[in-house]
Amino acid sequence: MxxxxxxxxxxxxxxxxxxxxxxxxxxxxxxxxxxxxxxxxxxxxxxxxIMIMLGLMDVWIPREKFMKHMGESSGISGILITILIASIAAGPMYAAFPFIPVLMRKGVKFSNILLFMNAWCVIKISTLLFEISGIGITFTFWRFVIDLPGVIIISLITEKMMKKDEIDNLYALAENL
The missing domain is CATH 1.10.287 (Helix Hairpins)
Structure with a gap:
C-alpha cells in the first residue's frame, strides 16, 4: 500500500x-x-x-533497418529521415514520448532521438500549416528557416555534451520497458 x-x-x-x-x-x-x-x-x-502504431512498428520493422538508416553511422541521411518522420507525425507532444524507448531499442542514434523529439515539436507539417493560417507565411517561413538548423544543432550538441555512460544508461533503461 x-x-x-x-x-x-x-x-x-x-x-x-x-x-x-x-x-x-x-x-x-x-x-x-x-x-x-x-x-x-x-x-x-x-x-x-499511437500504441497500436508503435506495436506494429516494433514488430514489422527490423532493428537492422533502423540501425542502418538512423543508427550511429547513418550520418546526414539519418538526420533527414528523422526529420521527415517527425514532421509528418500527428498528435500532441505527449504522443511522441512512447516512441523514444522503441527507437532506443531499435538502435537509433541518440542525437537522432533528440532530433525526433525537437522536430516533432517545432517543424511538424500540421503545426506549420496551422501557423501559416494564423500568423502568416512570412513569419512561419523565417521561423522554419531558423528552427530547422537549430533543432539539428541542439540535438548534436546535446549528444556531445552528455557522457557516454549516461547515454548507455538511458538505452539500458529503454530495454527494460
Whole structure:
C-alpha cells in the first residue's frame, strides 16, 4: 500500500489540491474538473492509436533497418529521415514520448532521438500549416528557416555534451520497458 501511495503521490496531491479548490470556490473547482476530464478524453483518443502504431512498428520493422538508416553511422541521411518522420507525425507532444524507448531499442542514434523529439515539436507539417493560417507565411517561413538548423544543432550538441555512460544508461533503461 505504501509503495502504491508513493508511486501515485503526485496524482493524490493533485486530487487533494482540487478538492481544496472545489471547497474554496465551487466554480473554479468545476472548471478544474472539466479541464481534467477534457484532457483525459483527448489523451484517450490519441494514445491508443499511437500504441497500436508503435506495436506494429516494433514488430514489422527490423532493428537492422533502423540501425542502418538512423543508427550511429547513418550520418546526414539519418538526420533527414528523422526529420521527415517527425514532421509528418500527428498528435500532441505527449504522443511522441512512447516512441523514444522503441527507437532506443531499435538502435537509433541518440542525437537522432533528440532530433525526433525537437522536430516533432517545432517543424511538424500540421503545426506549420496551422501557423501559416494564423500568423502568416512570412513569419512561419523565417521561423522554419531558423528552427530547422537549430533543432539539428541542439540535438548534436546535446549528444556531445552528455557522457557516454549516461547515454548507455538511458538505452539500458529503454530495454527494460
Amino acid at each position: 505504501r509503495k502504491l501511495i508513493i508511486r501515485y503521490k503526485f496524482f493524490l496531491i493533485m486530487i487533494i489540491f482540487t478538492l481544496i479548490i472545489f471547497m474554496i470556490n465551487h466554480d473554479i473547482g468545476i472548471n478544474v474538473l472539466n479541464t481534467a476530464f477534457s484532457s483525459l478524453l483527448q489523451m484517450l483518443t490519441v494514445v491508443p492509436p
